[in-house]
Amino acid sequence: GAVVSQHPSRVICKSGTSVKIECRSLDFQATTMFWYRQFPKQSLMLMATSNEGSKATYEQGVEKDKFLINHASLTLSTLTVTSAHPEDSSFYICSGGLAFYEQFFGPGTRLTVL
């Protein structure tokens, strides 16, 4: 199956700093990549959808100036959490879109903001 990687897998940062998370599709070209967040014992909530070479589309309630998404190539998308605060602590997961709208997910990044 299609493989998606994320880096880093775990990050701890101080409040007010920015954190960048990378999402790569390793064996396919993902014209569309999705970013989700997941709180403990909750399901995945879509944050934004990014298409290569264009601006990301954010879901209602997600601050686009806080969660910066760049889809620089068909295999790389990045999510930058700017001026992170403890309430941004969560599990962030990306996915890459493949044929017939199937999505393949990365392993996730655990962000802890102190």
Add this chain to the structure above:
Amino acid sequence: EDQVTQSPEALRLQEGESSSLNCSYTVSGLRGLFWYRQDPGKGPEFLFTLYSAGEEKEKERLKATLTKKESFLHITAPKPEDSATYLCAVQANYGGSQGNLIFGKGTKLSVKP
């Protein structure tokens, strides 16, 4: 409003005890229904996609079925390694090709030896 409801929230089985997980959905035009498996601290692992009522797909001990209102994930003779959270998601047939998935909260399956 598009919605996905999974039941039960948690299911405990003995090894070899077959059962089914339910995913009920309401969506204005179903493009596809997806089943994923998620282990703790990991991203979801793709299992199945179903596109139309009556469709069935199988993989090892798992079998997914779809009706116009719900989907079932049947687990036959489960093993402890099948323990995980099983997520159901639907994709609506609107909004272009963005492919937004709407997830249920999942069913946490525990299989005891």
